[in-house]
Amino acid sequence: MSILLNVLKRFILIIVSYVRYYKSIKGTGVRIKKSQIDGNNNIFNSNSFVLASKIYGNTTVNSNSIVINSTLSEFTKLGVNCAFANSTLGEFSYINDSSNVNNTKIGRFCSIGPGLKVGYGAHPVNFLSTSPLFYSSKPWFGFALTNKDEYEEHATTVIGNDVWIGANVFLMDGVTIGNGSIIAAGAVVTKDVPDYAIVGGVPAKIIKYRFVSDKIKEIQNLNWWDKDLEWLKKNAHLFQKDISISPIK
Incomplete structure (x- = not known):
């Protein structure tokens, strides 16, 4: 009986979602619940699920992806088979297929x-045991040995602006990825990454910097990622040349 009830609830939610957001729904099985959908030109593809989130205009959530308790800013894209929870995605950013992002x-x-x-999540390396049974108040095995969390499992991860992350990268909880940095495919990042550094490996190490220090300061002073769309359109030529050998102007 409970299975049938859940199926019925899911079906009703699909119908309600289509009625409310039919202009944005581009497939079947889309569910949107307790969320704020703003702006125009949003696209929700088949079997996507949005719960307790805020979606701005010109946003795409592709098939079989879920967004929970999160914010997708304007002009953002989430790929196929992604899970995006307790996180925010800034304007003009996209995440490709099969990614899992939490608390970021x-x-x-x-x-x-x-x-x-x-x-x-992380586990303590200096405790007697790394098992959450001893430090987490969650009943992992149907019971807990403590009524309060003794270790921070999920520190917030911060990814800056204009960051390029390659395929199949793993980021440890709580790291900060600096502006303009590049993370090579397959890297395991366990420490903060400086602005404009290129890192790779397991664990990830700095390979080199994209520019010399004076050029990095020049870019940071420009702070172009905070400019509005009109400024970007007017100054698009700045982004279409090799600035390592010429001034930004």
């Missing part, structure tokens, strides 16, 4: 490849 703040203009894993 992502800046503007980020390009994130498929298979990103972040927000899975």
Whole structure:
């Protein structure tokens, strides 16, 4: 009986979602619940699920992806088979297929490849045991040995602006990825990444910096990622040349 009831509730939610957001729904099985959908030109593809979230205009949530307790800013895209929870995605940023993101703040203009894993939680390495049975108040096995959390499992991860993350990258909880940095495919990032650094490996290490220090300061002073769309359109030529060998102007 409970299975049939759940199926009925799901069906009703699909119908309600279609009636409310039919202009944005581009497939079957889309469910949108307790969310604020703003602006125009949003696209929700088949079997996507949005719960307790805020979606701005010109946003795409692709098939079989879920968004829970999160914010997708304007001009953002979430790929196929993604899970995005307790997180924010800045304008003009996209996340590719099969990524799982939790408890993460992502800046503007980020390009994130498929298979990103972040927000899975950490375990204490200096406790007698790494098992959550001893430090977590959650009843992992039907009971808990403590009534309060003795260890922070899910520290917030911060990804800056204009960050490029390659395929199948794993980020440890709580790290900060600096503006303009590049994370090579397959990297396991366990420490903060400086602005404009290129890192790779397991664990990830700095390979080099994208620009010399004076050029990095020049870019940081420009702070272009905070400019409005009109400024970006007017100054698009600045982004279409090699600035390592010429001034930004």
